[in-house]
Amino acid sequence: MALILCDVGPRDGLQNEAVAFPPVVRAELCRRLAGAGLPRVEAVSFVREDRVPQMAGAEEVAAALPDGAARFSGLALNERGYDRLVAAALPEVHVAFAATESFQQRNAGSSVEDGLAMANAIVARARADGIEAIVTLSVAFGCPFEGRVDPERVVELAAQVDADEVVLADTIGVATPRQVRGLVELVAGLGKRTGAHLHNTRNTGYANAVAALEGGAAVLDASVGGLGGCPFAPRATGNIATEDLVYLLEGEGIPTGVDLDALIATSEWMAGRLGRPLEGLLYRAGRFPSS
C-alpha cells in the first residue's frame, strides 16, 4: 500500500497564521501544491467566518480549484459545514473531534460523545453522497488540559468511528516515537486506514512520522513549509513541513510522487507572502545532493 501525503497547509496551516489571506491566494497555494504532485490537499474549512477570518470565502477557494489528480478536501465540524462542502462540490470531507473531554469542551463546546456522534452523522451523509469522509481524532497523544492520553481510550473512540479512515492527531506536538508507533499499530489493527497528523512543536515530528510508518500508517498529514502553529502554545511551531518530510521519505526509499523542487519553490513563495521565514528547514538549506 503506497503512502499517501495530505498537505494541510491551506487549512490547518493558514488557519493558525496571524495574516488572513484572501481566497485567491489560498486557491493559488492549493494549485501549487496540486502541481507539485500532492495527492491530497486540505483546501478549506467550512466554519463561521466571524470566528475564523483566515478561512473566510471557502466557497471562492473551492470554486477556483483546478481539475487534476489531486483530491481537495474541506473541514466540516457540523452539518451546516457539511452542507456548504456539498454545495461547493468538494470530493472529500474532514471531520474532527477530540479524544479528551476538556479539549472537546473548550474547542467545540460539546462532549466527546457528541463530537463522535456528529462525526458519524457526517460520515453517514458523505457515504450516501459519494463523498470520502476522514475523521481526525484531535489530541490523540496528549492534551494541554489532561496531559498524556490513554491509548486505550483513543482506540475505543476510533473503533466507534464509522469512517474507513481515521487520522490520529498530535495537535499540540507532544508525542514521541514509541507512543506514535504503538497507537498507530492499535488503530490500524482495527482494520481502518490509519493516518498521522504530526506537529513538530518539540522537534519530535519527523521521528514520529517514521514511527507512524513503522506502525502501519497509510496516510501522513504535513503542511508546506511547516505553515501554521498551535493556538495552545503561542511560541510553538506547527505541522511537520511537507518538503522536509518528502526529503526524509526519499532517503528511506519510500516513494511519494511529489516534486521536491516544486514544493521548495512553494515554500519560498509562501515565505514571501507571509514576510517571514517558515519553520521548514529544507527550503532554506537546499536539497542534497542538489537537483
Add this chain to the structure above:
Amino acid sequence: MALILCDVGPRDGLQNEAVAFPPVVRAELCRRLAGAGLPRVEAVSFVREDRVPQMAGAEEVAAALPDGAARFSGLALNERGYDRLVAAALPEVHVAFAATESFQQRNAGSSVEDGLAMANAIVARARADGIEAIVTLSVAFGCPFEGRVDPERVVELAAQVDADEVVLADTIGVATPRQVRGLVELVAGLGKRTGAHLHNTRNTGYANAVAALEGGAAVLDASVGGLGGCPFAPRATGNIATEDLVYLLEGEGIPTGVDLDALIATSEWMAGRLGRPLEGLLYRAGRFPSS
C-alpha cells in the same frame, strides 16, 4: 550499555556563532551543562585564535571548569593542539578528520590519509598519557563537494582508527534514518564504541538519532539549544538540541540522567546572551506534561 550524551555546545556550537564570547561565559556554559547532569561536555578547541576567535582563551576556559561527574574535553587537530590540551589537564581529547578528500583538503589542508595518521598519532599519545581519545569522522554521510559518501569507505577508515570510540558526523545535516542506522551498525560491528554527531539542517536530525540508537550507537552528540550552524550552509541550523533530544529519549524510555528543566534554563540563558531565539524548540514550547 547506557547511552552517553555529549554536549558539544561550548565548542561545536559556539564556534559557529557570529558572536565570540569571552572564556568566562563559555566556562559558565560548561558549568551549567555539567550541573544539568551531562556526562560529557566538549568545552574547548585548541586551535589558532587568529583563525577561530570564538575559541580564543581555551586554557582560561579549562582552568575555570568545575570538578564533578562531567568529563570535559577539547578538540585538537594536530599535536600542538594536543600539547595544549595536556597542559590544560583535560581528561578527554576529540580529534576529527573528514571521510572525503575534498572536505579534508578544504577544511584542514591535508589528505584523508594524513588526517587519519594525525588522528592516530594523537590517539597513541593520549593512550600513553591516560587521556580518553575519541575520533570523529566528518562528513561521514554526505559531503558538500562530493555528495553522498560511500558507507564502505567510511567503514574502511573507521577500521583504521586506533581509538576505542569513533563518532560518525553528519556535518552538513543531510543524512536520513536508514543511512544512519546502516552506517552505525557497520561501524559498531567493528567492535568500536560508536557515536553519532547529527545536525538538524534538514529536519532529519532527531529521526536520525533514533535510527542511530537502533543501529547500536552508544554515544550521541548534541548541543544545548541547538547552538551552532554550518559554515557550508549559511541559512542552515546546527546540531540537534540536547534538551529536545532528551525529551524524545525520555519518551522512548531511555534514561539519560539529565535534568531537563536545568537544560531548558540553560538554553533560555544562552538565548539571552546571544540576543536571538535558538533553534531548539522545547525550551520555547515547554516540556510535557509540565514539570
